Every structure is written in C-alpha cells, then in structure tokens.
Amino acid sequence: MTSGSSPLAMAVAGEAPEVSISRDLVKRGLIATPVLVLISAVAAGADGAWSAAFAVALILLNFSMAAWLISVTARISLGLMMGAILFGYILRLALITLAVLLVKDMSWVSIPVLGVTIIVTHLGLLFWEMKYVAASLAFPGLKPDVAEWRASRAPENH
Secondary structure: OOOOOOHHHOOOOOOOHHHHHHHHHHHHHHHHHHHHHHHHHHHHHHHHHHHHHHHHHHHHHHHHHHHHHHHHHHOOOHHHHHHHHHHHHHHHHHHHHHHHHHHOOOOOOOHHHHHHHHHHHHHHHHHHHHOOEEOOOOOOEEOOOHHHHHHHHOOOOO
C-alpha cells in the first residue's frame, strides 16, 4: 500500500443521491398520507386519524434526518459518514421511541393505529421507492426519466 491518506478519510464529491431519494420519499409519503389517515379514521375514528397523521410525520422526519446526516457527513469523510449512518440509525430509532412514549397517554392517540402506521409507512414507502431508485453508477439515486436517459445515451453532435 502506498503512503497517503486512508480512503476512509476522503470526502465524497458531488451531490449526494440520498437527498433526492429522501425528497422523493417525502413526496410519496405526502401523497399516501390522506389515504392512511382516512383508513385510520374509518378503523378508529378521530383518534386513529390523528395517530396516523402523527406516525406519518415521524417517518417522513426520520427519512429526512437520515438523508441529511449522510449528505453532511459524506462531504467530510467516508469514515464519519459510516459512523453517522450507524449511530444516526440508533439515534433516530430512539427519537421515534421517545416521541411515541411522550404521546402514548394523550387522549387523541390510538396506540395500535400509531404502531401499525409507523410500520406500514416505513416499509410501504421503502418498497414503493424501490421502483424508482436506479442501482447503477451511471445514475445513482433516482432513475432518470426516459428523455434524460436517451440524452445520456445519444452520441455527441459536433
């Protein structure tokens, strides 16, 4: 190995695809929110609706915090980013737990609806987003639309 800086001390250049993916997750979450709130209202009344809205807000905040942590720490170093991902995950789970513990005894909370909505929203948004994420180095992050993809494949006109 040559003498030089460790790859873990290097920063990542360019825009972090996590930010665009998180923005897309939040957009889809806002689209799904009325449906989740309506289903919860039918199942558990007004308390179910408020609980579902609170759960969705928690999850959207969780995804946004994750992307923010990655985008900020990736600019500093890969080692810091890896630590932020691991400990940020634990911190974000603790914050969700704390938020649930703080509201669990309030009159507007339906714990079963809150719990189910947290799980369904987390997993549902991740599975929904899988359809739109490109797993290639050419387009990290979200898949490009057809016009953008064709433009990238077209030979350059000189």
